[in-house]
Amino acid sequence: MPQTNPRVDPLPRPRLAPIAAALPDTVPFTGPETLERRMGQPFLARLGANESPFGAAPAAQAAMAAALSAGWKYGDPENHDLRHALAGHHGVEPDHIMVGEGIDGLLGLAVRLYAAPGAILVTSLGAYPTLNYHAAGFGARVVSVPYRDNAEDLTALAAMARQHAAAIVYLANPDNPMGSWHSAEAVETFIDAVPTNTLILLDEAYGEFAPQGTLPALDTSRANVLRLRTFSKAYGMAGLRCGYAIGDRQTIGAFNRVRNHFGVNAVAQAGALAALAAPDHLADVLARTGAARTRIAQIATINGLRPLPSATNFVTIDCGRDAAFASGLLDALARQRIFIRKPMAPGLDHCIRISVGSDLELDLLTQVMPNAIAAVPAD
Amino acid sequence: MPQTNPRVDPLPRPRLAPIAAALPDTVPFTGPETLERRMGQPFLARLGANESPFGAAPAAQAAMAAALSAGWKYGDPENHDLRHALAGHHGVEPDHIMVGEGIDGLLGLAVRLYAAPGAILVTSLGAYPTLNYHAAGFGARVVSVPYRDNAEDLTALAAMARQHAAAIVYLANPDNPMGSWHSAEAVETFIDAVPTNTLILLDEAYGEFAPQGTLPALDTSRANVLRLRTFSKAYGMAGLRCGYAIGDRQTIGAFNRVRNHFGVNAVAQAGALAALAAPDHLADVLARTGAARTRIAQIATINGLRPLPSATNFVTIDCGRDAAFASGLLDALARQRIFIRKPMAPGLDHCIRISVGSDLELDLLTQVMPNAIAAVPAD
Numbered sequence: 218m219p220q221t222n223p224r225v226d227p228l229p230r231p232r233l234a235p236i237a238a239a240l241p242d243t244v245p246f247t248g249p250e251t252l253e254r255r256m257g258q259p260f261l262a263r264l265g266a267n268e269s270p271f272g273a274a275p276a277a278q279a280a281m282a283a284a285l286s287a288g289w290k291y292g293d294p295e296n297h298d299l300r301h302a303l304a305g306h307h308g309v310e311p312d313h314i315m316v317g318e319g320i321d322g323l324l325g326l327a328v329r330l331y332a333a334p335g336a337i338l339v340t341s342l343g344a345y346p347t348l349n350y351h352a353a354g355f356g357a358r359v360v361s362v363p364y365r366d367n368a369e370d371l372t373a374l375a376a377m378a379r380q381h382a383a384a385i386v387y388l389a390n391p392d393n394p395m396g397s398w399h400s401a402e403a404v405e406t407f408i409d410a411v412p413t414n415t416l417i418l419l420d421e422a423y424g425e426f427a428p429q430g431t432l433p434a435l436d437t438s439r440a441n442v443l444r445l446r447t448f449s450k451a452y453g454m455a456g457l458r459c460g461y462a463i464g465d466r467q468t469i470g471a472f473n474r475v476r477n478h479f480g481v482n483a484v485a486q487a488g489a490l491a492a493l494a495a496p497d498h499l500a501d502v503l504a505r506t507g508a509a510r511t512r513i514a515q516i517a518t519i520n521g522l523r524p525l526p527s528a529t530n531f532v533t534i535d536c537g538r539d540a541a542f543a544s545g546l547l548d549a550l551a552r553q554r555i556f557i558r559k560p561m562a563p564g565l566d567h568c569i570r571i572s573v574g575s576d577l578e579l580d581l582l583t584q585v586m587p588n589a590i591a592a593v594p595a596d
Numbered sequence: 597m598p599q600t601n602p603r604v605d606p607l608p609r610p611r612l613a614p615i616a617a618a619l620p621d622t623v624p625f626t627g628p629e630t631l632e633r634r635m636g637q638p639f640l641a642r643l644g645a646n647e648s649p650f651g652a653a654p655a656a657q658a659a660m661a662a663a664l665s666a667g668w669k670y671g672d673p674e675n676h677d678l679r680h681a682l683a684g685h686h687g688v689e690p691d692h693i694m695v696g697e698g699i700d701g702l703l704g705l706a707v708r709l710y711a712a713p714g715a716i717l718v719t720s721l722g723a724y725p726t727l728n729y730h731a732a733g734f735g736a737r738v739v740s741v742p743y744r745d746n747a748e749d750l751t752a753l754a755a756m757a758r759q760h761a762a763a764i765v766y767l768a769n770p771d772n773p774m775g776s777w778h779s780a781e782a783v784e785t786f787i788d789a790v791p792t793n794t795l796i797l798l799d800e801a802y803g804e805f806a807p808q809g810t811l812p813a814l815d816t817s818r819a820n821v822l823r824l825r826t827f828s829k830a831y832g833m834a835g836l837r838c839g840y841a842i843g844d845r846q847t848i849g850a851f852n853r854v855r856n857h858f859g860v861n862a863v864a865q866a867g868a869l870a871a872l873a874a875p876d877h878l879a880d881v882l883a884r885t886g887a888a889r890t891r892i893a894q895i896a897t898i899n900g901l902r903p904l905p906s907a908t909n910f911v912t913i914d915c916g917r918d919a920a921f922a923s924g925l926l927d928a929l930a931r932q933r934i935f936i937r938k939p940m941a942p943g944l945d946h947c948i949r950i951s952v953g954s955d956l957e958l959d960l961l962t963q964v965m966p967n968a969i970a971a972v973p974a975d
Contacts, residue, residue: 230819231763231795233850234712240853248858250672263669272668281863282661288867289651289832290642293629318697321856333613354854384610416610440609453668456862471612474619475733477700479627482861483835484660488667 236334236356245350249556258554262578265558267393267423267531269453270575271505273488274498277454280491284484292483299486302493303461313437313463315472316489318480320422320445320460323472325351327443327462328385330471331416332357336384339377341369343394343562345420348387357384363564367525367533368397375410386411389420391427394560394570396527401433408433408442416468417442422460423529425451425499426506431528440465448485450530451502452492457485506530509573516579517571520586531572533560540566545593552592553585615713615735624729628935637933641957644935646772646802646910648832649954650884652867653877656833659870663863671862678865681872682840692816692842694851695868697859699801699824699839702851704730706822706841707764709850710795711736715763718756720748722773722941724799727766736763742943746904746912747776754789765790768799770806773939773949775906780812787812787821795847796821801839802908804830804878805885810907819844827864829909830881831871836864885909888952895958896950899965910951912939919945924972931971932964 232238249266253259263270272278296316304311317323324347332338334356340348342361352359360381362373369392378386388407391398399407404419411417421444424432435444444463449455459481462469492498513532514524523535536543540563547559547569555578559569574582611617628645632638642649651657675695683690696702703726711717713735719727721740731738739760741752748771757765767786770777778786783798790796800823803811814823826839838860841848871877892911893903902914915922919942926938926948934957938948953961 228819229791229793230844231710231793231847233709233853234715234763236712237709237850237853242849242853244674244852244857246673246857248670248673250676251674254676266670268670269668272665278664278667281664281667284835285657285660286651288657288660288835289648291627291645291647291828291834292837294625294627295623295630297629297633318856318859321858325856330612330616331610333615336613384613412608414608414610440607449670455670456663456667458671458859458861465609468610470621471616473623474612474616474621477697477704478623478625479700480697480837482837482864484863485861 236354240353245346252551252556256551260556261554262574262581263556264572264574264578264582265556266455267450267529267572268455269450269502269506269530270573270578271453271502273453274492274495276495276498277452277488277492281484281488284487288484290483291479292481292486294478296481296486299490302490306493307435307463309435309437309463312466313469315462315469316481317460317462317472317476319449319458320420320447321347322458322480323445323460323462324348324418325354326472326476327416327418328352328355328357329475332384337381338385338387339374339381339383340387341374343560343565344369344387345389345393348418364395367395368392368399371399371403371407375407378411378415382412383415385416385418387418387420389422391423391431391528393423393529394533395565396525396529396531396533398427398431398528401430404433408439411441413441415441418445419443420445422447422450426503426530427528435463437463437465440468443468448489448492451499452489453502454485454488454492457488458482459485459489506573509579512579513571513573513582516583516586520590531570533568533570535568538567542593543567543569546589549589549592550585553589555582555585615733619732624725631930631935635930639935640933641953641960642935643951643953643957643961644937645834646829646908646951647834648829648881648885648909649952649957650832650881652832653871653874655874655877656831656867656871660863660867663866667863669862670858671860671865673857675860675865678869681869685872686814686842688814688816688842691845692848694841694848695860696839696841696851696855698828698837699799699826700726701837701859702824702839702841703727703797704733705851705855706795706797707731707734707736708854711763716760717764717766718753718760718762719766720753722939722944723748723766724768724772727797743774746774747771747778750778750782750786754786757790757794761791762794764795764797766797766799768801770802770810770907772802772908773912773937774944775904775908775910775912777806777810777907780809783812787818790820792820794820797824798822799824801826801829805882805909806907814842816842816844819847822847827868827871830878831868832881833864833867833871836867837861838864838868885952888958891958892950892952892961895962895965899969910949912947912949914947917946921972922946922948925968928968928971929964932968934961934964
């Protein structure tokens with residue numbers, strides 16, 4: 218068709234900075250709520266986000282409820298009381314601790330601080346995707362090491378960090394999405410094998426669930442090790458957004474250069490403080506998590522699938538077939554209104570990942586699983 | 597003394613990326629809690645952080661209390677319900693709205709997205725310091741325009757944005773720390789005078805307090821205008837961390853490239869949603885804020901100081917002497933356990949800034965002010 222109207226150039230618009238301009242304009246993370254809106258109905262079992270259905274300690278919930286009436290005040294930008302309580306809890310000094318908006322927020326800040334554009338960040342292929350999201354977001358280059366026997370390959374990670382003189386190497390112990398873990402001794406050997414000027418982000422989000430001997434003793438004299446912990450998992454406060462880093466004084470202090478100082482929710486600070494003082498609830502959560510994990514493993518086994526050992530609040534299950542089958546099973550469970558997730562990377566993608574749930578949720582899983590497996594389309 | 601031991605070089609440690617390395621290693625923001633810890637006792641009147649002592653709507657507090665028991669779940673990363681409610685409230689489409697961790701968080705993301713290292717960001721000399729903090733944090737260069745007659749100088753800001761082909765220009769209307777405001781018409785003229793490829797961050801944190809005719813009509817067709825709003829001020833939820841931006845679809849969508857997708861607290865989302873549906877409480881807060889502002893102005897006048905007109909929840913007061921006097925008065929009030937703040941920039945620093953308070957707090961201010969003024973050391 219002939220173009221009769223003169224072409225009108227649109228007005229120039231603000232230009233994205235080069236790093237941002239290179240990023241995809243799509244939403245990289247899909248929450249269960251988004252899936253529910255697409256389905257037009259809620260999930261009956263929420264077993265995909267590695268949350269704790271056993272909730273926060275009653276004392277923490279009470280402390281948060283009490284904090285609401287003072288919610289008109291900005292939170293303490295130093296997070297003083299919580300930092301001091303955490304220091305006491307871990308036997309370190311308060312200036313070895315930085316509180317942030319969940320581990321996600323702290324990971325972003327750490328990448329920003331220590332990975333200049335073009336710097337190398339080493340991680341495992343299929344490990345926590347938010348880390349890769351932050352790396353891309355600050356222009357760092359990700360170098361990935363494959364998993365080995367369903368676990369992060371410590372030797373290969375350290376070798377790759379050395380080979381590339383990496384700015385950052387990331388290790389989750391216990392690991393998500395595989396649920397596997399290394400001994401404290403193995404992690405210490407790994408730390409020794411990484412150059413001292415490579416920052417080690419040691420993500421211990423699932424640390425409370427792990428067997429004794431999994432978490433290395435805290436050593437805040439290591440300038441290049443940041444231990445990352447959270448109130449989102451065992452403490453049952455994922456929606457509140459509170460995590461923390463433990464490390465060398467100067468490495469920890471650097472967060473003050475760039476963090477959003479008033480960013481940690483006042484209610485979360487109150488809740489975390491109370492949660493820390495409720496060890497009985499934590500013990501109960503660990504016991505219930507262990508029982509739910511056992512039940513998920515049984516459901517898998519009964520249905521001819523292979524549950525992997527787990528030191529977390531989820532069980533990763535080898536479906537014994539290809540990635541298409543695992544994806545098909547995830548979809549079939551979603552159609553039965555059960556939300557789970559699955560690893561997506563080659564080498565892991567034949568697995569599905571099921572988070573611990575309430576008894577009722579696992580009853581439903583028990584009931585639905587045989588039909589869901591049967592409903593997966595043949596290759 | 598002779599050095600007998602051989603000097604041991606410390607092991608190399610992780611190096612900060614160049615932009616982070618150039619930033620000061622100090623905490624740039626001092627909260628009232630920090631001052632209280634230094635004093636060894638709490639303030640009796642908290643009149644320095646522009647918070648709302650009238651609190652969140654009872655319905656919002658109830659909604660947040662109800663949301664606590666589901667705090668073990670991550671919040672909806674799309675902030676779907678809140679975005680849709682805000683869209684309805686403002687008569688725009690949901691994809692013209694981005695919810696974030698307060699305006700502070702959104703400002704940081706906007707600077708990161710639109711100001712490459714070395715890019716120019718134009719603001720007023722003495723305007724919101726968090727903006728300058730983010731600019732430094734992402735390596736942008738700040739060019740400042742002096743205030744004129746205690747207000748941001750719209751003509752000079754726009755001229756400076758044009759002259760420097762600025763990436764970003766920042767305007768708070770109403771203004772903090774001066775409390776002054778421009779008419780919607782003047783702001784629209786300003787917008788027209790700024791290049792269409794300069795992003796205008798129009799911070800309307802205090803917008804709800806302003807007289808009719810202060811906020812321009814929303815025009816989401818302007819690709820270079822982001823309107824920033826918050827639940828921290830009139831809605832009384834500063835500690836909960838929830839703000840939002842309104843703007844062009846593509847400009848708003850860009851936040852998805854870099855934001856912390858699960859970062860907005862689930863409890864805050866529930867509270868904001870309920871707060872929006874409680875217009876009576878908002879009206880009551882606005883009335884009480886106006887009455888408190890009048891009272892603060894009277895206290896100033898009675899004591900021979902000159903209150904400036906305010907469209908916010910604070911009153912900035914010209915002390916009629918130099919900056920040292922204003923600082924001395926702030927210190928004298930602190931010794932009487934009254935927390936206020938003051939502008940620090942040349943041209944504004946002869947003023948103090950007093951946020952609205954409860955009746956009891958203003959009773960104390962009434963009582964203490966004459967002695968505090970008398971206690972300021974002579975030059």
